[in-house]
Amino acid sequence: MLFADAQWMKAGTVGMTMHSDNAMNRFLASVERRALRMAEFSVRDRDEALDIVQDSMMALVQKYASRPEAEWAPLFFRILNSRIISWHRRRQSRRRWLWFGNELQTDADDDTDGLPEAEDRQTPDAWLQAHSLRERLEAVLKQLPLRQRQVFLLRAWEGLDVKATAQAMGCSEGSVKTHYFRAMARLREVLGEDLS
């Protein structure tokens, strides 16, 4: 009887694990591509972005798989954000260590480059016409400060509400609103009102 109970309990545990494994698999499959693009906008390197996404998935599975499914998205993006920020910090400290004085000065504010101004030396109108919306959008997104970009992507693309975005970013809801407002204003200013 006891053996049978133990077998039943074991089967139940395995069943639960398989169920939550499937749920986790589905969740990760649904966010991984967008997460990769978000990381790529920030680190500008696909391999680095892939490493960051893989680390984030590992951390989510190891630490938070037992949490309710509704919490996974903010938790995952919080991990992703912290990995991205750590990546930037590591790169800055490496540069400082290597003493690239001038480069450090220009790259310290990592969020100011992005628009391909030196690339074509065109007028803004010509640049807008020469590139597809996707190219223009990605260029402007890369130009946005890290937090504005992340808040914009989480709110407008990932569809998180203000509260979940605040959880994911580790900041206040007011701060999320401010970052989102500024990001939207900048995007609308550069891309224009008519995107059709």
Place this chain on the structure above:
Amino acid sequence: MNRVSDEVWLRPVREALNEGVESLDAATLSRLNRARQQALAVRRKSPWQRLAWPLAGVSCAALLSVAVVPALRVSEPMADPLSAQTWEWLEDAPDADTADSIRFLLELDGALSS
């Protein structure tokens, strides 16, 4: 210029972002898939499998301490036995007080010399 609402303005933006996701190449998608499977595999490991390395480490440390620590232990110096002459003095002492005095002086001498 008329300002379109955020929601309307964002529609083509979302489409453009989704376009970027859909254009990911097969190699990248494969790496993403592998990364996901690896992450899930960590969870599928039983608790014993997860504890195997830490337990092995603790066992090695315990074995090492059992094997090495006794070898390193410095043997404590034995107390100097009383010399034969001291015994003679103590035996020759006329009474217990004198024997105590001799013993005290010897201890004092030992303490000063060390």
